[in-house]
Amino acid sequence: MTYPGEEVEEGEGGPGGFARDPQAEPRTILVLGGGGMKGIAHVGVIKALEESGIRPDGIVGTSIGALTGALLAGGLGWRELAEVVRRLKREDIIAFNRRALWFGGVRASSVFEDRPFREWLDRILPAAYFAELITPLRINATSLVTGQEVWFGDDHLNDVPLLDAVYASCALPIYFPPAKLGGDVLVDGGVVNALPLSEAAAWGGDRVIAVDVGSDLVPPQAGYFDQGLIAIHDRVLNLTLVRHRADCLEQHSHLPLLYIRPKIGHLPTFDFDRNQFFMEEGYRAAREALAAAEAA
Numbered sequence: 044m045t046y047p048g049e050e051v052e053e054g055e056g057g058p059g060g061f062a063r064d065p066q067a068e069p070r071t072i073l074v075l076g077g078g079g080m081k082g083i084a085h086v087g088v089i090k091a092l093e094e095s096g097i098r099p100d101g102i103v104g105t106s107i108g109a110l111t112g113a114l115l116a117g118g119l120g121w122r123e124l125a126e127v128v129r130r131l132k133r134e135d136i137i138a139f140n141r142r143a144l145w146f147g148g149v150r151a152s153s154v155f156e157d158r159p160f161r162e163w164l165d166r167i168l169p170a171a172y173f174a175e176l177i178t179p180l181r182i183n184a185t186s187l188v189t190g191q192e193v194w195f196g197d198d199h200l201n202d203v204p205l206l207d208a209v210y211a212s213c214a215l216p217i218y219f220p221p222a223k224l225g226g227d228v229l230v231d232g233g234v235v236n237a238l239p240l241s242e243a244a245a246w247g248g249d250r251v252i253a254v255d256v257g258s259d260l261v262p263p264q265a266g267y268f269d270q271g272l273i274a275i276h277d278r279v280l281n282l283t284l285v286r287h288r289a290d291c292l293e294q295h296s297h298l299p300l301l302y303i304r305p306k307i308g309h310l311p312t313f314d315f316d317r318n319q320f321f322m323e324e325g326y327r328a329a330r331e332a333l334a335a336a337e338a339a
Contacts, residue, residue, distance in 0.1 A: 069101025069179065072248040073115075074240060075108025076288075077233030078256030079215070079312030080321070082107025083128055084305040087325025088254050090121035095333055099252065101197070102180045103242045105232035108254070109182035109212035110164070113205060116180040117169025125322065127167055133315045135163040153220045154273065157210070160219065164206050173201040173208075181242055183232035184211035187221060192235055194242065215312075217276055233257075237284045240295040252301045254325070259308030260285045277312070303332045 073092075075085050085108065092099070104112030114124055138159045170176050179197035186193050195201065195208040203224060211222035211229040222229045232239070243251045258281050267274055292302070305328040307321060 069099075069246060069248045071097065071099045071250045071252065072101040072103060072243045072246055073099035073112075074238065074243050074251060074253040075102070075104040075112050076238040076253065076255045076257055077106025077108055077231065078237075078258065078308075079107060080314045080318075081256040081258075081305075081307045081310060081312070082111060083318050083321035084256050084307055084325030084328070085111040085254055086121060086124045086128055087305075087322040087327070088303055088329040089115065089124060090322075091326050091329035091333065092252070093121055097252070100178060101243075101246055101248060102178055103239050103246070104180070104182045104212070105236060105239050106213050106215070107256070109209050109232065112180055112182060113168060113170075113176070113209050116176040116178040118177045119169060128318050128322065131315075131318070134159065136160050137313070154218050157214075157220045160213075161206065161210055164209055168205055168209065170205055172205055173197065173203075176205075181246070182208055182212045183236055183239060183242070184208070184214070184222070184229040185232055185234040187228040187230060189227075190235075192232065193227065193229060216280075217273060233284065234280075236287075236291075238288050238291050240291055240298060240300070244295055244298055250299050250301065253303065254329075255288065255302065255304045256325075257284055257288055257308060258312070261309050301332055301336055303329050 075082070078084075089111075102112040102116050104110070111124070114127065119127075136155075136159060138156045140153055140156050173180060173196045181194055181196040181199060184193045184195070185191075193200070193211075195203055195212075200208075207222060207224055210219075211224060212232045214220065214222050214229065215231045216234065219231075236242075237257050238253060238255050240251065240253060243253070260281060263278065267278075303325075305321075305324040307324050310317065
């Protein structure tokens with residue numbers, strides 16, 4: 044499948060392709076889950092939705108889904124999203140925190156610095172505040188102070204800079220420093236809600252489309268636990284998130300739900316070498332789910 048340069052009919056994509064009246068009640072809510080670099084699969088899903096004439100008018104996102112949701116809500120279509128992915132480089136996001144590498148670095152707040160990631164967000168985000176977005180957007184973070192979800196955007200905290208809210212939603216513990224906003228300390232929203240169907244249910248709508256790009260629980264390779272505390276942390280978090288996503292789907296089985304699950308859950312969180320594959324797999328999974336729904 045080719046992304047940049049492919050022709051689409053009038054009205055099928057491009058900037059504003061998902062735009063509707065931001066004051067209207069949403070009829071189709073798109074939920075974009077967390078999964079690190081695997082979230083690039085969201086772009087392929089969006090392409091498939093555009094081709095099918097589906098225009099979500101409410102977007103819920105967490106972690107990488109919050110970032111994709113912000114770009115989409117700002118008017119980017121699949122072409123522009125694919126171009127963002129094409130230009131993405133590892134160094135745009137990852138810069139090791141030297142303090143974490145020193146002896147005694149266990150007291151550092153994160154393995155990576157936040158500066159490159161924030162600067163990259165500043166370059167690509169289409170708006171400064173939620174009110175400037177074309178499509179209503181809701182994204183979450185996790186408070187380390189209260190242990191609760193914190194929601195930003197439509198009908199929530201919407202006076203926070205979009206960049207700060209997106210960073211907070213993506214600030215995966217240990218890897219990125221927490222965000223400090225309004226006296227709170229915030230980390231990745233996926234820690235407590237990696238596939239936020241609960242917010243879609245509270246928002247309403249006639250249809251919910253959920254894209255699940257979270258990790259599978261695969262057997263660890265030989266020597267995995269000899270890699271140290273980061274490997275153990277990742278395994279514990281993965282155990283928690285796999286169980287949470289299963290519970291989430293069971294609890295919200297009553298929703299008018301189109302569930303899209305690309306076959307990428309076995310791949311690493313920070314995999315920068317499969318961007319094209321992630322997009323293609325997202326597209327394949329979305330086309331398959333749409334065909335099954337149409338045949339039902």
